[in-house]
Amino acid sequence: MIKKILVIFRKDFLSSRRDAMAAYIMVVPLILATGITLFAPGLNDTTVKLAMLKSDDAEHIEYMEQFSKVELFSSMDELERRVEKRDDIAAIVPSSNSYEIILQGNESEIVEEYAVQLNTLYELGATKEETTARLISFGRTVPPLKAKLVNMLILMTIMLAGMLIAMSIVEEKAENTINAINVTPISQTGFVMGKSLLGGVSALLGIIGAVLITGFYDINWFMVVLVGLTSMILSLVVGFLQGLSSEDVMEAAGSVKLLFLPIAGSIAVYEFLADKWQWTMYWSPFYWAYKANNLILSKTADWGTVLFCTAMVLSLSLIVYFATIPKIRKGLS
Amino acid sequence: MKLLSNYLKEMKIAARGFYFYIEIAMAVILLAVLLFVVSETSTSDSKQFVYNDMPERIAEYLKDRSIEKGEARLADSTEFVLKPAEFGTKSQETGETTAYDFDDEKVVELETIEVLDSSTGELEETVYYAETEEDMMRLAYGESEIGAIASMNGRGKVSYTYYLQGYETDRLKNLLYISHSKSPGVIDSKKDKQVVRTLGAAETLNNRENLVPVFIAYMGSLMGFFIVMAYIFYDKAEGVIRAFAVTPSSIWKYLITKIFVILTTVVVSSSIITIPVMGGQPNYWLFYVFLIITTFALASLGLLVASFFDNISKAFGVMYAIMISLMLPGFSYYIPSFDPLWLRFFPSYPLLQGFKEIMLNGDAGYVLAYSLVFLAGGSVLFVLANIRFKKTLTV
Numbered sequence: 001m002i003k004k005i006l007v008i009f010r011k012d013f014l015s016s017r018r019d020a021m022a023a024y025i026m027v028v029p030l031i032l033a034t035g036i037t038l039f040a041p042g043l044n045d046t047t048v049k050l051a052m053l054k055s056d057d058a059e060h061i062e063y064m065e066q067f068s069k070v071e072l073f074s075s076m077d078e079l080e081r082r083v084e085k086r087d088d089i090a091a092i093v094p095s096s097n098s099y100e101i102i103l104q105g106n107e108s109e110i111v112e113e114y115a116v117q118l119n120t121l122y123e124l125g126a127t128k129e130e131t132t133a134r135l136i137s138f139g140r141t142v143p144p145l146k147a148k149l150v151n152m153l154i155l156m157t158i159m160l161a162g163m164l165i166a167m168s169i170v171e172e173k174a175e176n177t178i179n180a181i182n183v184t185p186i187s188q189t190g191f192v193m194g195k196s197l198l199g200g201v202s203a204l205l206g207i208i209g210a211v212l213i214t215g216f217y218d219i220n221w222f223m224v225v226l227v228g229l230t231s232m233i234l235s236l237v238v239g240f241l242q243g244l245s246s247e248d249v250m251e252a253a254g255s256v257k258l259l260f261l262p263i264a265g266s267i268a269v270y271e272f273l274a275d276k277w278q279w280t281m282y283w284s285p286f287y288w289a290y291k292a293n294n295l296i297l298s299k300t301a302d303w304g305t306v307l308f309c310t311a312m313v314l315s316l317s318l319i320v321y322f323a324t325i326p327k328i329r330k331g332l333s
Numbered sequence: 334m335k336l337l338s339n340y341l342k343e344m345k346i347a348a349r350g351f352y353f354y355i356e357i358a359m360a361v362i363l364l365a366v367l368l369f370v371v372s373e374t375s376t377s378d379s380k381q382f383v384y385n386d387m388p389e390r391i392a393e394y395l396k397d398r399s400i401e402k403g404e405a406r407l408a409d410s411t412e413f414v415l416k417p418a419e420f421g422t423k424s425q426e427t428g429e430t431t432a433y434d435f436d437d438e439k440v441v442e443l444e445t446i447e448v449l450d451s452s453t454g455e456l457e458e459t460v461y462y463a464e465t466e467e468d469m470m471r472l473a474y475g476e477s478e479i480g481a482i483a484s485m486n487g488r489g490k491v492s493y494t495y496y497l498q499g500y501e502t503d504r505l506k507n508l509l510y511i512s513h514s515k516s517p518g519v520i521d522s523k524k525d526k527q528v529v530r531t532l533g534a535a536e537t538l539n540n541r542e543n544l545v546p547v548f549i550a551y552m553g554s555l556m557g558f559f560i561v562m563a564y565i566f567y568d569k570a571e572g573v574i575r576a577f578a579v580t581p582s583s584i585w586k587y588l589i590t591k592i593f594v595i596l597t598t599v600v601v602s603s604s605i606i607t608i609p610v611m612g613g614q615p616n617y618w619l620f621y622v623f624l625i626i627t628t629f630a631l632a633s634l635g636l637l638v639a640s641f642f643d644n645i646s647k648a649f650g651v652m653y654a655i656m657i658s659l660m661l662p663g664f665s666y667y668i669p670s671f672d673p674l675w676l677r678f679f680p681s682y683p684l685l686q687g688f689k690e691i692m693l694n695g696d697a698g699y700v701l702a703y704s705l706v707f708l709a710g711g712s713v714l715f716v717l718a719n720i721r722f723k724k725t726l727t728v
Contacts, residue, residue, distance in 0.1 A: 028653055039664075066507045084532055086686055087665070087672035095528065105531035109450060112529065117512070120524045126514040132492040133513035135425035135506055138474050140499040160653065167646050174570050251351045252563075258355055261362060272378070300475055302416055 026206040029157045033210035036153065040146040040214075048114040051082050051091040051102075063122055064092065068114070090115035098123065140299075142215065147297040148271070150214045154207050154293050155263050155286055158235040161203035163256050165239025168199075170252045173243075199239055200232040207231065211297075219296055223306045227292045230313040234285050237317045241324055266290050285320075288312040335582065339590040347594050352560070360602035363548050367541055367610050375540040379458040380478040382443075384469035387485035392462075395491075396446060403454070408445040411461060415439050415471045422470070422496070425506065433470065441468055470496060490516075536693045541610060546688035547663065548606050549624065553599045554684060555659055557628040560598075561635035562652060564591050566645040574722070585719045592632045592715075599628045611692055619700050620691045626704045627684055630711030637714050640721035680707070 050068045052061055053076070064070050073079040076093070083091050083104050088111045091102040099122075101115045207228050211219070238259065246252035266287035269280055281287040292309035295301035347353045385392035399405040419434045443461040450457045463469035466482060473480025473496045480496035495509055512520075538545075568574050577587050603624055607615070638655065642648035662682040665672045666689075676682055683703040690696045 028650065028657075031654070032657060067504050067511070069504075080532060098528070100528040100530055103529060103531045105533055106537045109453070116524055116527045116529065117508075117520075119527055120520055121511050121515070124515050124519065124523055126511050128507060128510040128514065130514040131510040132490070133510055134492075134494040135497055135509060136422050136494060137425060137497050137499040138420055139423055140477075143500040144477055156657075164646065164649060167649070171570075171644060171646060247351075255355075258359065261359070265366075298477060300416075300418075300477070 026202045026209065028160060029153055029206035029210040030213060032153050032156075033150070033213035036146060036149045037214050040143065040149065048111050049087075049089040050115065050118075051079050051089050053079060053093055056094060060122065064118060066128075067118055092119055142297075144298065146214065147216075147294065150211065150216065150297060151290055151293045152267060153210055154231065155267070155290060157203050157206050157210065158231050158238070158286075158289070159256075159259060159263060161199040161206075161232075161235040162238035162242060162259070163252075165199040165236065166242035166246065166252050166255065169240065169243025170246050173247075197236075200236045203235050204228045204232045216297055219299060220301060223292075223296045223301055223303075226306065226310055227289065227296065227313075230310045230317075231289050234289065234313055234317045237321045241320065241327075245324075245327055262286050270294070282312075283316070285313045285316040288316070336586055336590065339582070339586055340593045343590050343594045344597065347598070352563075353598060356598045356602045357605070359552065360605035363552065364606050364609055367544060367548075367606070371541045371544060373539045373541050374455065380476065381458060381460050382463055382469045382472040382476070382478060382480045383460055384463045384466045384480075384482050386466070386482050387491070391485060392483075399446070399448075403449065405446045405448045405460075408447050408459070410442050411445045412440060412442050413461070413472060413476075415441060415468065416475060418471055418474060420474050433467075435467070435471055441472075443472075536695065538689065538692055542614075542692060543689075545607055545610055545692055546685055547666065549603050549688050550627075550681060550684045551660065551663070552606075553603045553624065554627040554631050555656070555681065557592075557595045557599055557632040558635040558659075559652065559656060561591055561595050561632040562639045562648060563645065564594070565636065565639040566642075566648070569643065584722050585715075588636055588715070588719060588722065591636070592629055595632050596625055596628055600624065607692075614694055615691050616694050616697065619697055620688075623687055623691060623700055623704050623707075626707045626711065627687070630680070630707040630714065633711045633714035633718060636718035637721065640718050640725060680710075683707075 048068050050064055050070050052064065052070055052072055054072045054074055061070060061072070071082065071089070073082060079091050079093065080102065083089055083102055088107045090107065090111050092099050092115060093102060099119055101112070101119060103112055103115075208224070211224060242252055242255040242259070246255055262281075262284045263286050266281050266284045267290055269278060270287060270290055273280070288309040292301070292306050292313070295305060295309075396405070400407060415435070416438055417436045419432075421430055421432045423430045441464070443463060446460045446462070447456050448458040448460055449455065461472070463472060469480045469482065472478075477498055479498075482494040482496075483491055484494070485491050493513060497506070565574070574587070577584055600621065607620065634655070638648060638651055642651075645652075659679060659681040662676055662679050662685055665676050665682065666685045683699075683706070687700045687703050690700050
């Protein structure tokens with residue numbers, strides 16, 4: 001049985017070199033991981049931007065640059081045009097003996113608060129040297145937003161693998177390969193596993209590569225592999241169910257779109273809803289995968305929680321799989 | 334006339350398929366999410382763990398004063414689980430390091446205060462008061478939030494020691510330092526004298542409305558790119574496209590019919606989401622013009638990409654890369670301080686901003702200008718796709 005599954009896996013691996021399916025699943029997460037590494041510092045630096053006049057006092061400009069990203073303009077017209085653009089930026093300009101703050105009017109409240117606070121401190125002559133505050137750091141270097149993006153990338157890789165498995169099965173159906181399998185010594189289950197293994201293994205390798213590229217070296221790799229393996233099973237189940245339940249490419253595309261809902265819902269509930277609402281997504285294996293990855297990437301995971309989350313991913317995936325066995329059989333027949 | 338009969342035929346086929354109904358179902362689900370899950374006002378999830386290193390009666394007095402002044406309100410106490418943890422800390426000023434190792438697990442119930450915005454009364458931050466310095470540190474580390482010790486010296490002045498995660502920017506650290514260089518009373522009275530001028534009475538979208546442009550742009554126009562490709566590959570697999578080579582009908586009519594089907598689906602699904610949430614606020618003429626033109630442009634891009642591949646598996650890499658890159662401007666939409674110049678060159682940037690302007694009933698000039706850009710770009714892409722399909726079709 002294992003040998004036959006591996007034969008199908010090998011056949012798929014060889015044929016995938018022609019249409020680069022496995023390469024997509026592996027390479028796309030790596031490219032995106034490189035993108036996250038490049039953009040994460042900019043995303044993390046959410047300091048408020050200030051517009052100032054070039055003619056302003058050099059010492060004033062230097063003072064503000066300690067706390068915000070300062071953009072300089074030659075004239076008031078230019079400065080006001082900048083403030084009126086679509087992003088959030090406040091201006092601080094000289095006005096009689098003091099300064100005034102200029103806003104477009106639709107900025108988030110924090111922009112006004114920040115600009116007012118800074119101008120107040122400047123006018124009071126406040127300096128860092130006279131502070132009474134002390135700062136102590138836990139020494140973390142990875143911003144939470146980067147960990148969230150990597151976690152989303154992992155879910156997208158699972159989805160990508162599922163999509164590709166689904167598409168390849170729909171194509172196999174169109175080419176009548178599936179019917180041909182019924183007259184070979186391989187069982188339907190063996191075909192299911194062998195057909196999906198390539199996508200799953202590629203997804204696992206893609207996830208590990210992406211985690212490495214984004215700089216998460218000192219996380220618990222046993223946990224990563226455990227969650228990765230269960231995620232692999234999840235992508236296999238998702239892909240195979242989508243592929244077998246879809247009669248054609250259009251239906252598979254529709255299923256892919258539907259799959260966005262539990263994924264986006266799981267992330268949104270985990271990130272934005274209060275603890276009392278978390279249960280609303282307990283049915284989604286993506287929720288548990290996201291939670292486990294989040295704990296691992298933020299280095300706050302303990303084995304008990306990770307094992308529970310992976311058990312949930314596995315159980316929910318298998319429940320869906322076994323509940324849809326009749327549909328799978330029908331799809332294979 | 335031929336075009337109309339093609340369109341009607343394609344719509345009949347689409348209505349028999351599964352996909353058309355998925356689109357409608359998705360729109361209804363998203364509408365339900367917007368109406369019943371997303372609140373109109375955004376709530377801050379900013380947290381801080383504080384340990385008061387001062388006599389209890391003074392700490393209570395300070396809290397009561399904030400509540401009386403309307404700056405804060407008392408909330409229900411919150412339960413936290415402190416898990417075993419091992420971590421180190423480093424002082425920013427002295428470089429002194431300390432290692433901590435907690436191997437017990439305990440449950441703590443913390444007094445909770447919600448800090449409110451003085452002008453709007455909305456929640457600004459939730460502050461949890463820990464009973465010991467160790468609990469505060471473990472919570473700040475475990476929850477990845479800011480921790481603080483508020484201490485009172487012999488002269489009755491309160492000073493703060495902040496526990497940061499380590500990835501905060503130097504600008505934020507500088508702000509924390511300087512915010513504690515003058516007494517709070519002096520800062521507050523000076524703040525009240527600040528002159529703030531707004532350039533116009535700019536409208537804003539509430540938390541719920543702010544999601545509508547994202548749903549329309551990504552689930553509508555952008556999906557047109559993906560779905561038109563799926564339609565083409567479906568027809569390729571069925572041999573429909575090849576059949577066109579031996580019919581008197583021209584290929585461009587076939588391609589434009591596919592786009593019309595997508596447009597119909599997108600217009601219906603986008604209306605389901607937009608009208609109940611936005612009511613009469615947007616300029617609907619502009620909305621449908623922009624929606625149709627942008628969907629046409631992105632669907633034309635999909636046609637051109639599809640013309641280079643035999644099936645959807647082979648096209649997947651390019652398709653996925655384009656879709657992901659088109660999603661990037663979403664970061665700028667949600668994080669306005671992240672707005673690099675290069676991001677503005679992605680077509681989805683004006684797409685999102687255009688829909689936002691429409692929802693606000695704002696800058697019609699911006700929307701019309703980009704409608705022209707999308708129309709011109711979409712037309713060029715459509716012509717190129719038509720040339721490609723003509724070249725690659727053989728009997």
